[in-house]
Amino acid sequence: VQVASNTRLVTVGNELLAGDITDINSPYVAQRAFTAGFPVSVIEVVPDDVEAIAQAVVRAVADLRASRIVVSGGVGPTHDDVTLEGVASGLGLPLELHDDVYSRIASTTARLHQAGRLPSAEVSPAHRRMAMAAAGAKALDNPRGLASPFAHSVGDDRWLFVLPGVPREFRTVVDDVLLPAFFIGAVALHSAEIRFEEIAESRLAPVLEQVEREFADVSIGSYPHTEPRELTIRARGTDPQRLAEALARIKELAPQ
Numbered sequence: 001v002q003v004a005s006n007t008r009l010v011t012v013g014n015e016l017l018a019g020d021i022t023d024i025n026s027p028y029v030a031q032r033a034f035t036a037g038f039p040v041s042v043i044e045v046v047p048d049d050v051e052a053i054a055q056a057v058v059r060a061v062a063d064l065r066a067s068r069i070v071v072s073g074g075v076g077p078t079h080d081d082v083t084l085e086g087v088a089s090g091l092g093l094p095l096e097l098h099d100d101v102y103s104r105i106a107s108t109t110a111r112l113h114q115a116g117r118l119p120s121a122e123v124s125p126a127h128r129r130m131a132m133a134a135a136g137a138k139a140l141d142n143p144r145g146l147a148s149p150f151a152h153s154v155g156d157d158r159w160l161f162v163l164p165g166v167p168r169e170f171r172t173v174v175d176d177v178l179l180p181a182f183f184i185g186a187v188a189l190h191s192a193e194i195r196f197e198e199i200a201e202s203r204l205a206p207v208l209e210q211v212e213r214e215f216a217d218v219s220i221g222s223y224p225h226t227e228p229r230e231l232t233i234r235a236r237g238t239d240p241q242r243l244a245e246a247l248a249r250i251k252e253l254a255p256q
């Protein structure tokens with residue numbers, strides 16, 4: 001299925017590459033971006049390294065099919081949080097103190113100090129780093145944390161976002177901030193599936209090929225499972241009616 005524009009994800013974290021944690025943010029945004037009509041075309045996982053992040057940003061921006069780019073993780077206060085620096089470098093922009101974000105951090109710091117939860121009312125150097133973003137960055141809301149998400153315009157209706165990696169913050173920013181404001185105006189995508197029990201994938205292969213030819217506007221995927229032994233056939237496209245018809249046709253042609 002041809003779509004006008006894609007989403008590219010750049011997920012940052014040494015712990016993801018080491019296999020210590022599983023990336024749960026990418027599938028979360030991928031499902032929603034697909035539904036909104038901006039399906040994900042590439043997911044890159046890169047280490048907490050300025051140069052590696054910068055290069056991934058350069059690749060994503062050079063990919064003109066990608067009108068939405070989501071970079072996540074590594075925007076916190078610790079020494080290994082270098083994503084804002086990597087993004088600035090990749091965009092070829094200087095890193096600057098973002099005044100609004102700094103004020104927000106300063107007032108939160110003062111409030112936490114008053115509540116006895118921070119030793120000083122002064123913004124720490126670690127927290128100040130979280131307000132250093134590429135020049136021209138537009139600050140977005142983070143309803144669940146201190147780390148500010150950012151948006152950068154990278155062309156005609158093309159946006160790059162930088163999001164916190166903490167999954168609950170990431171999910172809330174995606175749902176409450178990104179989707180309603182930036183993932184709109186595209187033709188929505190749908191998916192539907194059927195399941196077969198006890199059928200070898202290879203026996204269905206010619207049927208899938210034929211139905212894909214008959215339904216040029218539907219893309220068909222075949223996903224075998226072993227426990228239990230089952231075969232899921234999933235159809236994706238813009239017209240739910242056509243998906244249902246394509247799946248019905250597969251059922252009709254499937255070997256008994």
Ligand code: ATP
Binds near residue numbers: 023076077078164167
């Ligand atoms: P913080 O302000 O806490 O430093 P951050 O944006 O810098 O947030 P990270 O430092 O990358 O985010 O990660 C914070 C926590 O969220 C870590 O426990 C990390 O393992 C987890 N995390 C980050 N990215 C992902 C992801 N893609 N999937 C699952 N967990 C993630």
Ligand code: MG
Binds near residue numbers: 074076077080081
């Ligand atoms: Mg961090």
